Amino acid sequence: MTPRSAAAAPPLPPRPALLRASTRLAAVDGLTAWALEAEASAVARRAALARDAERLAAPRIWPDTVGSLATTTWRVARAAAPDAPLALLSAAAAATGLPVAPPGGGDGTIERADRLVRAGGPAYVKLGQFIASARGLLPDEWVDAFAWCRDEAPPMSPGVAEEVVRRELGDLDAFSSFESEPLAAGSIGQVHRAVLRDGTEVVVKVRRPGLRRAFRSDIETLALVCAAADRMHQGVRAANLPGFVTLFAQLTLEELDFRLEAANLVESVAVLEDLGADDVRVPRPFPALTTERLLVMELLPGVSYTRLPAAAVAGDAGARLFTAGVRGVLEATIVHGLFHGDLHAGNVLVEGDTFSMVDFGMCGRLDAPQRAGLVRFLLGFAASDARAQVEAMRTFGAIDEGADVEALVQSLQRDLSRLDARTDGQVTFDRLGETLGRLLRTLAAGGFRMPKELVLFFKNLLYLSGFAAAVAPDADVLAVVSGILADLFGRDGGALAAELLPAAPAAGATPGGPDA
Numbered sequence: 001m002t003p004r005s006a007a008a009a010p011p012l013p014p015r016p017a018l019l020r021a022s023t024r025l026a027a028v029d030g031l032t033a034w035a036l037e038a039e040a041s042a043v044a045r046r047a048a049l050a051r052d053a054e055r056l057a058a059p060r061i062w063p064d065t066v067g068s069l070a071t072t073t074w075r076v077a078r079a080a081a082p083d084a085p086l087a088l089l090s091a092a093a094a095a096t097g098l099p100v101a102p103p104g105g106g107d108g109t110i111e112r113a114d115r116l117v118r119a120g121g122p123a124y125v126k127l128g129q130f131i132a133s134a135r136g137l138l139p140d141e142w143v144d145a146f147a148w149c150r151d152e153a154p155p156m157s158p159g160v161a162e163e164v165v166r167r168e169l170g171d172l173d174a175f176s177s178f179e180s181e182p183l184a185a186g187s188i189g190q191v192h193r194a195v196l197r198d199g200t201e202v203v204v205k206v207r208r209p210g211l212r213r214a215f216r217s218d219i220e221t222l223a224l225v226c227a228a229a230d231r232m233h234q235g236v237r238a239a240n241l242p243g244f245v246t247l248f249a250q251l252t253l254e255e256l257d258f259r260l261e262a263a264n265l266v267e268s269v270a271v272l273e274d275l276g277a278d279d280v281r282v283p284r285p286f287p288a289l290t291t292e293r294l295l296v297m298e299l300l301p302g303v304s305y306t307r308l309p310a311a312a313v314a315g316d317a318g319a320r321l322f323t324a325g326v327r328g329v330l331e332a333t334i335v336h337g338l339f340h341g342d343l344h345a346g347n348v349l350v351e352g353d354t355f356s357m358v359d360f361g362m363c364g365r366l367d368a369p370q371r372a373g374l375v376r377f378l379l380g381f382a383a384s385d386a387r388a389q390v391e392a393m394r395t396f397g398a399i400d401e402g403a404d405v406e407a408l409v410q411s412l413q414r415d416l417s418r419l420d421a422r423t424d425g426q427v428t429f430d431r432l433g434e435t436l437g438r439l440l441r442t443l444a445a446g447g448f449r450m451p452k453e454l455v456l457f458f459k460n461l462l463y464l465s466g467f468a469a470a471v472a473p474d475a476d477v478l479a480v481v482s483g484i485l486a487d488l489f490g491r492d493g494g495a496l497a498a499e500l501l502p503a504a505p506a507a508g509a510t511p512g513g514p515d516a
Contacts (some may be wrong), residue, residue, distance in 0.1 A: 010499040011368050012337050014266065014273070015039055022270040024284065034287035035266035048429075053249035056219045057242060059227035080253040083109065084116040085225045091142055092127040093244040095134030096455045107368060110145045117149065122211060123218030125149050125187040126252055133344055133459055135466070137436065150344060155185040161192055161206040168294040173197075178204070184346065188255055188361065193299065196286075203283065203358075205258065205295040212256055219249045247452055251341075255361035258295040262287070264360035265297065271336045273329060280328030281356040300356045302349030303468045312350070318471035325355040326464055327484050333457070334375055334488060335496070337366035341456035343463040345470070364456040369395050374457065375500045381439075382482045386413035389439070396451050412442045436461060 019025060019035045026032050085111050117124045128149030135143045165172055174177055175194045183192040189207040196202055226241040254260055263287040269282050281300055289296035305321075313321065325348070333339040340347070341362030349356040366374060373395025380388025386409045392415065393399050399408075416439075436458060461477075468475045489497035 010372070012371065013335070015270075018270040018274050019266065022273050024269050024273050025266060028284050028286065030287055031266065031284060034371065035263075035270070036066060038259065038263040038287075039267065042260055045260060049257070050250050053219075053253055053321075054246055056216055056247050057223045057246040059223045059242070072363055082146055084112045085222070086115060088113045088124065088127055088131075089222065089226065089244070091240055092130040092248070093241055095130045095137055096244065096247070096459075099215050110142060114145050117146070121214045121218040122187050122208070123215050123222065123248075123252065125153065127248070129187065130248075133462065135462065137440070137462070149187070150346065153185045153187050153190075155182050156206075156208060159189060160209065161204075164206045164209060164293060165458070166203065167292045169289065174296075175202075175204075184361075194296075196221070201299040202286070202296050203299050205297070206262075207256065207258060207293040215252055215256065219252070222248075239264065242317045247455065250452060251362060255291050259290060259292055261359075261361045261363075262290045262295055262297075264363040267338055268332070268357070268360060268363075271332050273340050274333050275328075275335060277326045277328045277331065280356050281354060282360070283356075283358060300349055302354065302356050304345050304349035305348055305350050305467055306345045308350055308471065312330075313471045317353075319475060320470040321350060321353060321355060322468055322475055323480055323484070324353065325467060328355060328357075329460065330481065330484050333364070333489060334368065334371065334485075334500075337368070337371045339364045339460065341460070343460050343467075345463075345466065348467065350471075362456060364460075366404075366453055370453060372500045378481060378485065379383055379501075382478045382485075384416040386416055392434065394455055398451055398454065408442070412439065415439070415442055416449065 016039065017035055019032060019039060022032070025035055030120050030501075090115065093170070114128075117128045124270070126149075129143055130311040131138060132146040132150045161182065162172065162178065162180065165178070176194060176197050176199070178194040179192050183203065184191050188211065190206055192204045192206070192224055194202050194204045223242065223245050226245050265282055265285050270285055272280050272282060281298050283297040285295060285297045285341045312318075329339055340357050340360060341364045342359065343357065347357060349358060373392045376395075377389055377392035380386070380392060390399065390405060390409050390412065399405070465477055489501075
């Protein structure tokens with residue numbers, strides 16, 4: 001069944017009304033007014049960064065690129081790894097579903113790529129983070145080798161974070177205490193605990209000095225590596241690695257501006273409050289203490305789900321926690337077109353039955369047609385319906401007009417049927433990565449492209465499978481998703497389903513099947 005046209009897609013709930021109605025935002029002095037202004041300005045800022053990303057990813061020689069190339073050549077030579085840049089890019093691109101074969105590892109390729117990342121700039125570490133998040137899409141040895149990129153970034157030198165705060169705010173007088181030892185360090189920056197003058201416990205996120213220039217130089221260098229490989233390797237040309245560099249540049253440039261992250265936070269707070277998701281929390285920022293390089297937000301309690309004691313997930317506690325987390329993510333995506341874009345274990349905190357999300361540097365946003373398309377895709381995915389999945393992808397412009405859709409549907413349906421036969425229709429956490437990997441490779445071979453929003457959403461599905469592995473290893477991930485969709489579409493007499501689906505399931509019915 002063909003999905004609704006873009007013109008017929010129901011509009012998303014108006015964001016300004018949500019921000020004005022939020023009592024959680026109103027509880028922070030000046031936050032509602034700041035949120036309304038930030039929501040409007042962030043649209044233009046993201047569009048400007050997208051244009052900047054395209055320019056940076058276009059292969060050309062700039063004066064600063066020559067210096068970067070010389071430095072990169074020295075790094076590669078020291079690592080004795082002339083093939084490392086292309087291997088690293090190919091693995092990162094494969095982690096987003098592009099049709100490039102993941103490079104081998106038995107010949108030392110992984111070790112050479114790892115040495116390059118350790119010697120390289122911040123963009124190389126971000127590529128390593130892409131690889132580390134792709135279990136199921138890449139061989140385990142690649143994912144395991146780059147786990148340090150996500151968990152072990154070196155901290156800044158002592159005193160540097162305080163100096164950045166002074167430069168942004170003029171002094172440290174806003175804080176009654178500021179812990180010099182960081183809570184965590186990442187490729188973009190690091191976070192410190194502090195206490196405001198009124199006794200509020202906060203987290204202070206500080207961007208690494210010189211990061212914007214370093215990222216831009218690294219991205220320009222990667223664009224040149226792609227252009228050279230594109231001319232020499234037919235497989236690279238088919239995989240569109242330059243397109244991946246553009247996507248990578250857009251994601252990383254947005255992460256560098258903490259004002260955009262603060263805008264993501266306030267929108268997410270208002271969205272979750274509107275949904276009544278009391279067991280899912282997002283920290284509120286303090287607008288007077290937020291700049292491009294500095295973000296101060298409330299401290300949320302909890303620990304990463306990978307550090308939970310066994311008693312915390314005993315019995316059905318783990319299943320309840322998993323369902324609450326998935327529900328918060330899915331409902332925000334489907335109702336409001338907004339979702340956290342990087343839900344790895346370090347960005348999810350658990351306390352009791354509460355699921356908290358932090359680090360909103362990456363955030364996915366769907367427009368109204370894409371939201372409707374994603375709903376149809378999820379229903380098709382849950383029902384192993386290849387045609388529904390392929391048709392839904394048209395909404396994202398992810399399939400070329402000239403693609404052989406019938407051949408694509410038949411190939412994908414064969415793969416899905418084989419997987420169903422092996423798993424009895426269940427997709428537990430250890431099968432989700434394989435299922436998504438097979439899906440993306442089949443679609444890519446048929447002319448499928450991965451827009452930014454789909455890259456982030458599919459990454460989240462993989463992250464949620466890791467969440468299930470830690471707290472509810474026996475959960476059927478897609479059964480949980482289907483149950484949440486059924487509940488969501490059954491509310492208010494099935495009003496949302498009637499808007500989003502051409503043939504809405506009856507209230508309370510489980511959505512799915514070829515005609516869903």
